[in-house]
Amino acid sequence: xxxxxxxxxxxxxxRVADEVLEEMKPFFCKLYGNPSxxxxxxxxxxxxxxxxxxxxxxxxxxxxxxxxxxSGGTESDNAAIRGAVAAAPNKRKVxxxxxxxxxxxxxxxxxxxxxxxxxxxxxxxxxxLDIGELEERLDDDTAMVTIMYANNExxxxxxxxxxxxxxxxxxxxxxxxxxxxxGKISMNLSKSGIDLLSLSGxxxxxPKGVGALYVRKGTRIAPFMLGGHQESGRRAxxxxxxxxxxxxxxxxxxxxxxxxxxTKVKYLRDKLEDALLAKCADSRLNGDKKNRLPNTSNxxxxxxxxxxxxxxxxxxxxxxxxxxxxTSGSLEPSHVMRAMGVPFTAAHGxxxxxxxxxxxxxxxxYTIAKMPQIVNQLRELSPFVAK
Ligand code: PLP
Numbered sequence: 519x520x521x522x523x524x525x526x527x528x529x530x531x532x533r534v535a536d537e538v539l540e541e542m543k544p545f546f547c548k549l550y551g552n553p554s555x556x557x558x559x560x561x562x563x564x565x566x567x568x569x570x571x572x573x574x575x576x577x578x579x580x581x582x583x584x585x586x587x588x589s590g591g592t593e594s595d596n597a598a599i600r601g602a603v604a605a606a607p608n609k610r611k612v613x614x615x616x617x618x619x620x621x622x623x624x625x626x627x628x629x630x631x632x633x634x635x636x637x638x639x640x641x642x643x644x645x646x647l648d649i650g651e652l653e654e655r656l657d658d659d660t661a662m663v664t665i666m667y668a669n670n671e672x673x674x675x676x677x678x679x680x681x682x683x684x685x686x687x688x689x690x691x692x693x694x695x696x697x698x699x700x701g702k703i704s705m706n707l708s709k710s711g712i713d714l715l716s717l718s719g720x721x722x723x724x725p726k727g728v729g730a731l732y733v734r735k736g737t738r739i740a741p742f743m744l745g746g747h748q749e750s751g752r753r754a755x756x757x758x759x760x761x762x763x764x765x766x767x768x769x770x771x772x773x774x775x776x777x778x779x780x781t782k783v784k785y786l787r788d789k790l791e792d793a794l795l796a797k798c799a800d801s802r803l804n805g806d807k808k809n810r811l812p813n814t815s816n817x818x819x820x821x822x823x824x825x826x827x828x829x830x831x832x833x834x835x836x837x838x839x840x841x842x843x844x845t846s847g848s849l850e851p852s853h854v855m856r857a858m859g860v861p862f863t864a865a866h867g868x869x870x871x872x873x874x875x876x877x878x879x880x881x882x883x884y885t886i887a888k889m890p891q892i893v894n895q896l897r898e899l900s901p902f903v904a905k
Contacts, residue, residue: 522835523835523837524834524835524836524837524877524881524884524885525837525874525876525877526836526837526838526871526872526873526877526881526885527837527838527839527870527872528721528813528872528873528874529670529671529673529698529721529813529814529839529870529872530839530872531720531721531726532720532721532722532723532874533723533874533876534723534724534725534764535723535724535767535768535771537767537771538723538724538725538764538767538768538771539764541763541764541766541767542725542760542761542763542764542767545563545566545759545760545763546760549562549563549566549759550759551563552756553567553748553756553757553759554746554747554748554756563759566759566762566763567587567757567759567762567763568582569763569766570587570762570763570765570766570767570769571585571587571766572766573765573766573767573769573770574717574730574765574766574769576769576770576773577700577701577705577769577770577772577773578700578705578706578707578715578717578732579705579706579707579708579709580707580708580732580734581708581735583735583750584707584732584733584734584735585730585731585732586730586731586732586733586749586752586753587728587729587730587749587753587757587758587762587765588728588729588730588731588753589727589728589729589758590718590719590720590726590727590728590729591619591621591695591697591716591717591718591721591729592621592718593729593731593742593743594695594697594716594717594718594729594730594731595619595621595622595625595664595693595695595716596621596625596742597731597739597741597742597743597753598664598693598714598716598731598739599612599622599625599626599629599662599664599693600625600629600740600742601739601740601741601742602661602662602691602693602713602714602737602738602739603629603634603661603662604739604740605691605738605739605740606661606662606691606738609658609659609660609661610633610634610635610659610661611634611635611636611637611657611659611660611661612626612629612630612634612635612636612637612660612661612662612663612664613636613637613639613652613655613656613660613662613663613664613665614626614636614637614638614639614663614664614665615638615639615640615641615647615665615666615676616638616639616640616641616853616857617641617645617666617669617671617853617854617857617858618664618665618666618695619666619670619695619697621695622664622666622695623638623853626638626664634661635659637655639651639652639655639665640857641674641857641858642858643858643859643860644674644805644806644807644858645669645672645674645804645805645806645854645857645858646674646676646806646809647665647676647677647681649677649680649681649684652665652681652684652685653684656684656685656688656690657688658688660688660690661690661691662690662691662692662693663681663685663690663691663692663693664692664693664694664695665678665681665692665693665694665695666694666695666696666697666698667694667695667696667698667699667700667703667715668696668698668699668702668703668810668811669698669805669854670697670698671804671805671816671852671854671855671870672804672805672806672810672814672816672854672858672870673698673805673810673811673813673814673815673816673872674805674806674809674810675699675703675806675809675810675811677809678694678696678712679710679711679712681694682694682710682711682712682713683711685711686711686713691713691714691737691738691739692711692712692713692714693712693713693714693715693716694712694714694715694716695716696715696716696717697716697717697718697721697729698721698811698814699811700717700721700722700769700772701721701722701723701768701769701772701775701776701779702776702779702780702811702812702813703776703811704776707732707734712732712734713733713734713737714731714732714733714734714737714739715731715732716729716730716731716732717729717730717731717732719761719764719765719768722768722769722772723768723771723772723874724761724764724765724767724768724769725760725761725764727758727761728758728761728762728764728765729765730765731753733752741753741754743755775875778875779812779813779875780812782875783812783813783873783874783875783877784812784813786873786877786878786879786882787812787813787814787815787871787873789879789882789886790815790871790873790882790885790886791803791815791817791871793886794817794886794889795817797886797889797890798819798889798890798893799893800819800820800821801817801818801819801820801893802817802818802820802864803815803816803817803818804816804817804818804855804858804860804864804868805858813872813873813874814870814871814872814873815870815871815872816868816869816870816871817868817869817871818860818864818865818867818868818869819867819868819869819893819896820863820864820867821863821867821897821900821903822866822867822893822896822897822900823866823867823896824840824866824867824868824869825840826896827840827867827869827892827893827896828840828869830892830895830896831869831885831888831889831892834884834885834888836884836885836888838869838870838871838872839869839870839872840868840869840870851865851866851868852865852868855868871885
């Protein structure tokens with residue numbers, strides 16, 4: 519049995535890059551001062567925060583003053599949605615999509631409990647957004663629109679620039695959850711209609727617990743975290759200096775690796791996907807094959823349970839994730855699979871493989887060799903397969 523872990527769960531989290539860890543180290547035991555302190559020892563850390571702000575801004579193509587550091591994707595999403603809604607008190611509608619991450623959907627549903635109308639736009643069977651529906655539902659009562667850049671389960675990329683243009687033409691604030699897209703798709707926010715954008719460090723080889731929110735100059739949002747005057751009064755709380763320094767370095771590295779994501783990582787993903795679809799009977803791809811993140815593949819193996827597949831993959835040291843969540847004893851297919859209308863028997867057996875630049879061809883070949891065996895073994899036991 520193979521002892522080394524093969525990690526194909528990079529949309530869940532990524533390993534911290536060695537260069538990122540090295541950059542962070544001095545900020546734990548040597549340069550541990552509070553950036554807000556009056557003394558030189560503390561104050562000197564603030565220039566490292568400024569450097570990180572520039573590194574993040576460079577990756578996104580925006581001005582450093584437009585970056586607010588947060589604790590991660592969830593906080594950025596919360597801050598953007600709550601902040602934009604609070605800044606438009608006379609408007610009572612929020613538009614989102616049915617396939618957002620819970621960090622967006624849960625906030626929208628809470629907003630709904632406060633008397634707002636929340637519109638959840640649908641997707642087609644390939645997970646593509648219905649822009650016509652967006653156009654129809656946008657009106658003068660819309661406080662903000664929040665639609666993800668790329669889906670975490672399928673990797674499907676939405677036409678965000680087109681969406682931003684449409685929303686902006688109606689004078690409405692537009693937020694995008696780009697947690698899965700940053701570092702994989704090149705962006706130039708200075709030329710974009712996006713007003714607010716969320717990113718998360720641990721999805722791009724920085725540590726967990728740090729992220730950022732891009733706020734386009736002039737966009738009105740009410741601060742979400744109140745307290746001290748950090749981040750120019752836009753996000754209170756003593757800065758996570760090591761995390762911020764790590765995020766900056768990870769963004770600098772990501773800018774240099776986007777090409778590799780779209781060549782080497784994509785090649786490995788395609789090799790894995792093509793072989794699994796060819797070698798495993800009754801398997802199907804979930805999501806638009808063309809407009810997809812280069813690292814993500816979501817495949818349904820019909821008539822068997824995703825959880826069972828994951829357990830057997832785990833025995834071979836292979837980490838992936840499943841599209842169904844076992845909540846309170848009932849196996850519910852994910853909201854994304856349901857929104858796409860993936861049949862029940864397929865949604866249950868959906869597995870997400872998400873790669874990174876640290877994966878190798880040998881790992882892909884090993885998985886290709888093991889997977890048909892796993893699928894056949896489970897099909898033998900499946901009550902849905904005629905024997
Ligand atoms: N948004 C998307 C699309 C995600 O995939 C995730 C994490 O999986 C989040 C938001 C939440 O980010 P974080 O884990 O940094 O809070």
